[in-house]
Amino acid sequence: MLKLIYSPRSRATRVLALLHELGALEQVRLEIVAIERMDGSGARDPRNPHPDGKVPxxxxxxxxxxxxAAIIQYLADRFADAGLSIPPGDAQRGAYLSWFAWYAGVLEPVLILEFAGVQHPLLERNFRGKQEAQARLRQALQGRDYLLGERFTAADLLLHSAYAWMGKPGDPVIDAWVERCMARPGAAFARDFDSQMLAAA
Known part of the structure; x- marks a missing residue:
């Protein structure tokens, strides 16, 4: 059986949302661990085999x-019958994979640097700035509900999660997409699960 190393209200929450969307919750065992939090609370959990003590x-x-990004691709392909992945050979497979790499290599670094108040021309040349990243998303979403058209995929689940966590950017096109993704059954399930876990702690 698959096992997900998990901590509530963390980057693992989006993986839990995916598992719900895939109908795969009963096929993956959750191992709840502590993690070091951004506010200084928590601690590294010796039960967590992640080499950096992180989740997921x-x-x-x-x-x-x-x-x-790797976990979400892996699970979406593993449970492909749910229809959240784009299979090899499909004309949209390249774009689908590119969004995963763009999230990890551009969007998340840009948003974190912006949040931290860090600016430097070298960073902007490498990662682009917040405005350029949002323009790229807006262009992709213009006239469509999701990144690859009218079909919600695991790429939407990953990319919207940054804004679900840090707040919508105030762009009508992107905001509407984030709201559509946050209204999905998986996102609602994961939010409720985390709330219950934290209330019971």
Whole structure:
């Protein structure tokens, strides 16, 4: 059985939302661990096999899959019947995979640097700025509900999660997309699950 190393209200929450969307919750065992939080609370949990003590981490037998973008791709392909992945050979597969790489290599770094108040021309040349990132998203979403058209995919689940966590950017096109993604059953399930976990702690 697959195992997800998990902590509530963390980057692992989006993986839980995905598992609900995939109908795969009963096929993945959750291992709840403590993590070091941004506010200084928490601590590294010795039960967590992640090499950095972080979450999420997916275990498939002896195989470890780390980083949200990789885990989400892996699960969406593993449970492909749910229709959240774009299969090899499909004309949209390249764009689908590119969004995962763009999230990890551009969007999340840009948003974190902006949040931290860090600016430097070298960073902007490499990662682009917040405005350029939002323009790229707006262009992709113009006239469509989701990144690849009218179909919600695991790429939407990953990319919208940054704004679900940090707040919508105030762009009507992007905001509407974030709201559509946040209204999905998986997102609602994961929010409720985390709230219950924290209330019981």
């Amino acid at each position: 981490l997916l275990l498939d037998g002896e195989v470890q899959i780390w980083e949200s």
